[in-house]
Amino acid sequence: MLLQRLVEYAESSGEVTPPFYARKPVRFLLYIAADGTPANAELVDFADPGTPGQRFGINRWMPNVTRTVGVAPTLAADTVEYVLGWVAEDGGRADRVAKQHTAFQELIRDWAAAEPDGPAPAIAAFYAGGHAPKVVTDRTWSRADVVAFVVDGQIATEHETAKRYWAGVAAGRKGLGRAGYCLVCGQVRDLLKTIPQQIPRRWLPGATQSASLVSVNEASHGYELTKLLAHTPICVTCGLTFMSSLTAVLSDERHSTALPGQNARLAWWLVGGSRFDPMAPLDAPDLDDARALLTTPVDGIDPGDDDLSTFCSVTVGGNVARVVIRDWVEMPLPRVKDHIRSWIDDHKIVDWSGEITQVRLTQLVRAAGRWQVGRGGAPGSWVKLGARGEDRPTGLQHALLRAALLHAPLPPRLLTHVLNRIRTDGRVDPARAALIRLGLRRQALRLDDPESRTAEFERLTPTLNLDNNDPAYLSGRAFAVLDDLQQTVFRAANQPLNTTFAERYMGRAITNPRVVLVNGQRTSTAWLRRLRGPLRKPGWARAYANRLDDIFAQIDTSRHSIPSTAVLAQKAQFVLGFHQQRAAMRAERIEAAAKKKNTDLPPASDDQPTTEGDAE
Known part of the structure; x- marks a missing residue:
C-alpha cells in the first residue's frame, strides 16, 4: 500500500518524472555550440554555499541509476571523472578514471548514432575534436561534482532524444528482461531486475550509505533463495515513480521533518486533491490554516476536497544501506483533523501571562531534554538537540507525532523521564507542564469506563x-x-x-x-x-x-x-x-x-x- 500511495502522489502532484531520471545537484555546466566547439574554455560553476539548497549546485532532472563498483556512465551528464577524465587528489585512480571517461564517450557515440537529430552529434563532435582536455576551472572541485552539457542553450539531458535513448539504456541495465504482473499497479509491464535508484543517505538518519526501498541482493533475502526482484515483480514505471516520489517528499521541507538525535525522518503527503497542511497546527500554531482548523467545528465549514482526501505518512530511518520503515500511516484526512484538534486540547497549557498557549511539537521535544543554567546571570537554555548529554529519549519526536496524528497514548516512560528531568533541573515551565498534562490525559484513554475517562479529561484543565x-x-x-x-x-x-x-x-x-x-x-x-x-x-x-x-x-x-x-x-x-x-x-x-x-x-x-x- 505504501508503494501504491507514492505512485498515486506522483500522478496527482503534476510533476512527471522521466524514466530513470532523478533530481540531482548539478555544479558545472559545459556550454558548446552545435558543431561541438566550446563556447568558453571554463566550466560555469553554480555551487553557492551561502544559498540554501545550492551548496553543491542547482537541482535538475538528470539521468540516474544506482551504481555499484562497476563502470556505468549516465547520459550527457555525470561526474567530472566520467565527463572530463579529471583525476582528483582525494582518492582518484588514474586507471579507473580513464575507463570511466572512455565509457562515457562510447555512450555518447552510440547515442549520436541512434538519435542524430538531437544534441548527441554536437557532444560527440566535442570529444572527437579533442576539446575535453582543454576545459578548465579556477574553482576547487571534488570527484563527485556533476557536469552537464548545454548545446545551443539547452541542457542536453532535457532533450526528448536524451530521455528516450536513456530509458532504453537504463532499462537494459536494470530490467529483468521479461514482462509480468506488477504488484504495485496491477498491470502486465516490463519488470525490474533491481530498483534503479536509491535514496541519498542524508535523508535516512542512521544510514551510512544510500539505500533502496526494496532490495533483494542476497539469496537469503529472497523467496526460494533467489536474488533480485524475480519473485517481487515491480514494473519499470512504478519502481522509478515510487523511488522518485519518496526521495522528493523526504527532501522537501514542506513534506518532511527531522530533528537531530531523533534517528528518524517523517515524510507526509495527501492523495485526493486537498491542500491542507497537517503539520502546520503541530509546529506552527500561529499560521492561518492552523487557526482555521480549530474554528472549523464552530463555523461548520469543511472544504469538500478534504472529505475525499487521504493522509499518508511514513517514518524512515537507516541501517547501513537499508531503509528502515519505522511507521506507516494511511488515514482519511477528516479523521486526522479530529486527532489534531484532540492533540491541541490535550496539551495546551496556561503560560506565565495567564493565557492558554499551544506549544510547538519541536519545543516539546526540546523541553524533554536537559536544562542548563546560564553563567554569570545569562539566560539558561536547553541542551542542543543531538548534543552530548542532551538526555532526550530516542524517538521522542516520532512518539509525539504518532500521538498527535493517531490519537495514541504516550509511552509511560516519557512521563517518567520528564519528571526525572524536572527533579534534576528544578525547572518547571509551560512546555514541560504541557508534556505532563498531555501524558496524563492520554493515560486516561486507557480507562475502560467512559464516565471515568470523561471525568479525568474534565479534571485535567489547562488552567x-x-x-x-x-x-x-x-x-x-x-x-x-x-x-x-x-x-x-x-x-x-x-x-x-x-x-x-x-x-x-x-x-x-x-x-x-x-x-x-x-x-x-x-x-x-x-x-x-x-x-x-x-x-x-x-x-x-x-x-x-x-x-x-x-x-x-x-x-x-x-x-x-x-x-x-x-x-x-x-x-x-x-x-x-x-x-x-x-x-x-x-x-x-x-x-x-x-x-x-x-x-x-x-x-x-x-x-x-x-x-x-x-x-x-
Whole structure:
C-alpha cells in the first residue's frame, strides 16, 4: 500500500518524472555550440554555499541509476571523472578514471548514432575534436561534482532524444528482461531486475550509505533463495515513480521533518486533491490554516476536497544501506483533523501571562531534554538537540507525532523521564507542564469506563482547576504558594535569596510531598510572622495564610492525606498543580496592575518566572 500511495502522489502532484531520471545537484555546466566547439574554455560553476539548497549546485532532472563498483556512465551528464577524465587528489585512480571517461564517450557515440537529430552529434563532435582536455576551472572541485552539457542553450539531458535513448539504456541495465504482473499497479509491464535508484543517505538518519526501498541482493533475502526482484515483480514505471516520489517528499521541507538525535525522518503527503497542511497546527500554531482548523467545528465549514482526501505518512530511518520503515500511516484526512484538534486540547497549557498557549511539537521535544543554567546571570537554555548529554529519549519526536496524528497514548516512560528531568533541573515551565498534562490525559484513554475517562479529561484543565481535589494536585498548589511566600518575605526585607524553597525541595517534594509540606507549614509560620510584624505587611500575610488554609482544607475534605510515596500519576499531578497555581498568581498580579484592580497579593517583581528558554 505504501508503494501504491507514492505512485498515486506522483500522478496527482503534476510533476512527471522521466524514466530513470532523478533530481540531482548539478555544479558545472559545459556550454558548446552545435558543431561541438566550446563556447568558453571554463566550466560555469553554480555551487553557492551561502544559498540554501545550492551548496553543491542547482537541482535538475538528470539521468540516474544506482551504481555499484562497476563502470556505468549516465547520459550527457555525470561526474567530472566520467565527463572530463579529471583525476582528483582525494582518492582518484588514474586507471579507473580513464575507463570511466572512455565509457562515457562510447555512450555518447552510440547515442549520436541512434538519435542524430538531437544534441548527441554536437557532444560527440566535442570529444572527437579533442576539446575535453582543454576545459578548465579556477574553482576547487571534488570527484563527485556533476557536469552537464548545454548545446545551443539547452541542457542536453532535457532533450526528448536524451530521455528516450536513456530509458532504453537504463532499462537494459536494470530490467529483468521479461514482462509480468506488477504488484504495485496491477498491470502486465516490463519488470525490474533491481530498483534503479536509491535514496541519498542524508535523508535516512542512521544510514551510512544510500539505500533502496526494496532490495533483494542476497539469496537469503529472497523467496526460494533467489536474488533480485524475480519473485517481487515491480514494473519499470512504478519502481522509478515510487523511488522518485519518496526521495522528493523526504527532501522537501514542506513534506518532511527531522530533528537531530531523533534517528528518524517523517515524510507526509495527501492523495485526493486537498491542500491542507497537517503539520502546520503541530509546529506552527500561529499560521492561518492552523487557526482555521480549530474554528472549523464552530463555523461548520469543511472544504469538500478534504472529505475525499487521504493522509499518508511514513517514518524512515537507516541501517547501513537499508531503509528502515519505522511507521506507516494511511488515514482519511477528516479523521486526522479530529486527532489534531484532540492533540491541541490535550496539551495546551496556561503560560506565565495567564493565557492558554499551544506549544510547538519541536519545543516539546526540546523541553524533554536537559536544562542548563546560564553563567554569570545569562539566560539558561536547553541542551542542543543531538548534543552530548542532551538526555532526550530516542524517538521522542516520532512518539509525539504518532500521538498527535493517531490519537495514541504516550509511552509511560516519557512521563517518567520528564519528571526525572524536572527533579534534576528544578525547572518547571509551560512546555514541560504541557508534556505532563498531555501524558496524563492520554493515560486516561486507557480507562475502560467512559464516565471515568470523561471525568479525568474534565479534571485535567489547562488552567488552575479549583475543583480538582486530588491530594497530589493540591500539594503542588500548596508548594507553589509556599515558594511565593518565601520570595515575598525576602523581597520585602530587601534581603538576597540564594536558593528558593522550590529550588531546594522540588526534587524531594515530587516523590514525597508530605515531608516537604509539613516542614513548609512550620517554616511558613515564621515567614507569616515576619510579614505581620517587622515588615508591616499584614494584608500580604493574610492573603498567603488564606490561600494555604483553603488548599489544606480541600485536602482534608477529600478524605485523603498528602501523599508520602507518590506514584507516577501523583508526581505528575503535583507538578501540574505547582505550575498552574504559580501561573494563576502571576496572572492575577498582572491583571491587577493593568486594570488597577485591588489584589491581596504583593505586586509582581522582576524575579518572577519568565519564559526564557521556551523560545526555539
